[in-house]
Amino acid sequence: MRPDLRLSVRDVARRVAREVPDGAYVNLGIGLPTLVADCLGDDREVVFHSENGILGMGPAPAPGEEDPELVNAGKQPVTLLPGGAFFHHTDAFLMMRGGHLDLTVLGAFQVSETGDLANWATGDASHPPAVGGAMDLAVGARRVLVMTTHTTRGGEPKLLPRCTYPLTAAGVVDRVYTDLAVLDVTGEGFLVREMVAGLTRDDLQGATAARLSFADDVTELVPGERE
């Protein structure tokens, strides 16, 4: 795919940020999804949740002002906004599993056309497995958005008829945001809602192992400035 026909990571984060309603309770997965917080703008009040017992998580502290105990799920130093609260792990996961989060944004290795998510293991037996809170978030948040590249670095498709990697959860993904398109998971598989301007439907299908269908009103995604 030509580079000008791809969104940057920041573009995708910006697109996802538009999906976050004012006042929402949100958990951003480790890695790429954390970029979404930086793209929200000041007009929206969003309450970020962290699995280690934080609501109202704020941005990274100024250098030198880090508190080693006050970290996010990725163990990076964070701050707490006015109105934030601390609670214990079991309550943090009660919130996640119990449907109290309005949405989560997760990374993915693979997503299937029935909404199965694989984002914790590749089946590589030479590394110890590690799951963290991925399964709890995937089953529990009211809306599960996936933010990922459309293909692997090696060009392999990530949107598949069925996942080949171990599942995180079955049938949970609502929508996928990639560097090429925005796709809903529907009863009839992936439905393309938005795609990068200039990209053809054949291009997109060619980068996707699952069969795509297209909305009547597919809108264009326009890449922003290069990073």
Added chain:
Amino acid sequence: MRPDLRLSVRDVARRVAREVPDGAYVNLGIGLPTLVADCLGDDREVVFHSENGILGMGPAPAPGEEDPELVNAGKQPVTLLPGGAFFHHTDAFLMMRGGHLDLTVLGAFQVSETGDLANWATGDASHPPAVGGAMDLAVGARRVLVMTTHTTRGGEPKLLPRCTYPLTAAGVVDRVYTDLAVLDVTGEGFLVREMVAGLTRDDLQGATAARLSFADDVTELVPGERE
């Protein structure tokens, strides 16, 4: 039974109080068992638990100083001692059911020789049933002591081969303190440990429907001043 061959309620409470170890976490059931708190003396520090979310419950407040929200399980005004804590109902019952209380003292309609307890319903269908926290306490406390009269007001025995009233819990009672005796529940039924001075074994068996056995070293209970 001659009145001088019976302990007063206060005598029984005093006897039970001797069984409460220093530093114990204790829940006293509604009614007679609450008298035990008054009999502890100042030399022991005992932490009283209430099912509505209190640890470190203190005595009744001075008249006029009642706080309508700060009540015990019987909805009577209480106080909080230094070191006390408030928590929610679900945590209060986690403590009860999870074996965190060292002991509970409960009233009883009937106790069986296998330690079954009936203390919540008489099967009278003209009154609505009500159970409260009785079942949780009975299954959860590490030691379940029963404090009761040996017979009903009508002279019917309360210590039976099997309970005829609806059960609170099966096989949970460790020891029974009555106005006539102190009895352990053992694998072979009720074992009399202590009995009122002057009472014969036949007297006691006559007031008991379950078959009694007697410890080698049955000690005497001496009634205190009459009330």
Added chain:
Amino acid sequence: MIDKRVATVADAVEGIEDGATVLVGGFGASGVPVQLVHALLDRGSTDLTVVTNNAGSGETDVAALLRERRVRKIVCSYPRSAGSVWFEERWRAGEVELELVPQGTLSERMRAAAAGLGGFFTPTGADTRLAEGKEVRVIDGRRHVFEEPLRGDVALVKAARADRWGNLVYRTAARNFGPTMVAAAALSVVEVDEFVELGELDPETIVTPGIFVDRVVRVGAA
């Protein structure tokens, strides 16, 4: 901007439908959201399933709902008290259904709903008539009863202070069922004595984070 404060108790109970399952906080007279229950009465909501530890007393709150025949079913642990005359009247007449649940199981079932769990095994109630018809399983040599989550359409709860995000602190033993109930209902409504500014509640000491709360209304100190 997030602002869960509403102006009146009528606003606070807006949208509660007939037939709703309503979780009502309180233990005896401690921590009962009296103003919200009366607002629900004024709203006219009926055919309710009320989940609450006791069944009201005298002429106020849940007792008033029972008197006015708004309650189809009550789920509670201890419906009988000196003043529970309206419950007893309606129950004897067969006008209200009673589901009696051990108190710890009542709160644990609501917590299971809050926590997204499908149910749990508890030793409480095993071998008693309250386990009749329920699945029994021997775990670790002990008989356990399977209990299902208990979810509310609405929770009505009393707290001491709230901020605009709906963070709550309670007062002494009035806390009781509140934190569990607000987490177990689709719509959670809280009456408080006082509103405070965002950030005024110490984040270490917030008992109920606002994520569980939809509306807060100030009713003044009792």
Added chain:
Amino acid sequence: MIDKRVATVADAVEGIEDGATVLVGGFGASGVPVQLVHALLDRGSTDLTVVTNNAGSGETDVAALLRERRVRKIVCSYPRSAGSVWFEERWRAGEVELELVPQGTLSERMRAAAAGLGGFFTPTGADTRLAEGKEVRVIDGRRHVFEEPLRGDVALVKAARADRWGNLVYRTAARNFGPTMVAAAALSVVEVDEFVELGELDPETIVTPGIFVDRVVRVGAA
């Protein structure tokens, strides 16, 4: 008189047997009871089952236990991090068994033990390889996995302040697994930065009531 304060970390870990199941608080480096884990190392306890969210990092705490071959089995959700070299070394050599548990299930299983429950059904992990061999039940149209309580012989936890009854408050996100772990173990040991007088902690804001705590030791601020 109740006094759960002990003088040294060695006193604090006294009596912990070889073969014990030890719950160790902390999330990454936040809230890890470093001094207690090192006291356990010094004590020489071995053949341990360690339940903890991560598997240690660098050369301290759980990583040191692994390095010194004191750990037979580790139960955790995320054993892999940049610095988890000792875990990876021991795991690759087949010297330590790993039971991988989703993080929420890990804390919920410990809570079930604390709460005297026999287990629960959770949707987490259904249809994944972490549910292999586990009972599955469809509840409300959704597949759930049965999970068992997870009990500790010992819990090692870090808090901020304690009084002589063992009441605890924590600091920011260092709270994490602490309140659940101290409630889920037969012997609960807590290192704190500070002792306070009985009554000095506000009863409304105590996070862990002393009923769950057996020993507290002051180790000074980190």
